Amino acid sequence: MTAVALAVTDGMLHFELALACEVFGSHAPDGADSWYRLSLCGPDAVRAGRFRLEPDRGLDGLVGAHTVIVPGWADIDRAPPAELVDAVRAAHEAGARVASLCTGAFVLAAAGLLDGRRATTHWAHTRVLAERHPRVTVDPDVLYVDDDGVLTSAGKAAAMDLCLHLVRLDHGSAVANTLARRLVVPPHRDGGQAQFVTTPVPAPGGHPLDGLFPWVMRRLDRPLTVEDLARQARMSSRHLGRHFRSATGTTPLQWLLTQRIRRAQELLETTDDTVDAIATATGMGTATTLRRHFHRTVGVPPDAYRRTFRARSPTRSSTNPGPEVRLGSVRGLIDG
Structure with missing residues (x-):
């Protein structure tokens, strides 16, 4: 089992x-050979x-964990506790993968873990994070x-995206x-997707691209x-671009390339198909093209x-995509 330590202190x-x-901390999903052993590490009592x-343990329990997760920090105008910052830094120095959710990025930044790195946090606090660090x-x-190995996320739903990325x-x-x-x-929203879009996304069934995504x-x-x-969407390319930017x-x-890469990942995990066959099945054309885009x-x-x-992953021998996975990905782009 993989040890995951959740750093908890007052103000999370x-x-x-x-x-x-x-x-x-939940039970393993079907198909997982093993799962995580979660522990909460913090002072005697946390609010x-x-x-x-x-x-479960003190903050010194972060050291030795495979993955350390720092939840959002409520009061960004106040410096995070020195003991928390020191414990997170020590865990990283000991080789832990460290992830922050939402404003937990301020803890990682205070520990120096984000120096020289790309990072994000909730859009309402990115300017403060940049000015302070x-x-x-x-x-x-x-x-x-x-x-x-140092991961940061935006707020709320994006924190779930990051956790699923780790899984x-x-x-x-x-x-x-x-x-x-x-x-x-x-099931998947690419990390590079925008935190928010300027136009609200209509409910499924009413968006102009509803029929295009599954097609x-x-x-x-x-x-x-x-x-x-x-x-296929019966609109101009320019109009299509505006709707895509609004919905995704x-x-x-870029959206099409992401779907091809995600499909290639599924096939690499669940079939014995060659890279050439997977390149054909995902519309990449050649193994060289697939390797270039996949690696990047x-x-x-x-x-x-x-x-x-x-x-x-359980082995499958067919490159025919499962409809539940495909449509689930589409719904995520429309609903999420």
Whole structure:
């Protein structure tokens, strides 16, 4: 089991704290060979919002954990406790992967873990984070950032996105998707997706792109263009781009590439298909093209990704996508 330590002190935001407990402290989803051993590390008694917690261990328990998670810090105008900052720094120096949820980024920044790195936090506080910690490259327009084992997220729903990202790294897409379905949340929103969009997204059934998303997902093996998508949606390419930005926070081509990469991840995890076959099945054309985009997006080549996750997922022999996974991803983009 993987040890996950949740750093808790007075002044933590209870939503992010409870969210991390739900993801890492619940029973393992179907398909997971092992799961997490969660411990709450903090002083003798902790108050988070209206709730009082009894930690399992002191803050020194962060050292030795595989992953340390720092929930949101409620009062960003006040410096986080020195004992918390020191404990998080010590855990990172001991080799822990460290993640912050929402304004927990202020704790990581105070510990010096974000110096020279990209990071994010809730959009309402990114300016303060950047001003207070000029050595941090603060990106206000993303859901979460994974910078070589130091991870930060925006607020609330984005904290869930980051937690599912950690599960996906540790156990693969199939397990992360199963967990997301159990939690009734979108199975995947790319970290680079915008924190918020300027136009509210209509409810499913009323958005102009409702019919386009599943149409595209059934044709990921084809070399689709923006013009193809615009023609199917019965609108101009420019009009399509505006609707895509409104609904997903990104462009049609970037969204399409993300779906191809996600499909390639599923196939690498759950089939014995060659990289060439997966390139064809995902519309990448050639293995070279797939390797280039996959490495740039995921951070490792397809073959290395398969070696990491292949044994953790049940084997399937077909490249025919499962409709529940595909439509779930689409609903996440519309609803989330």
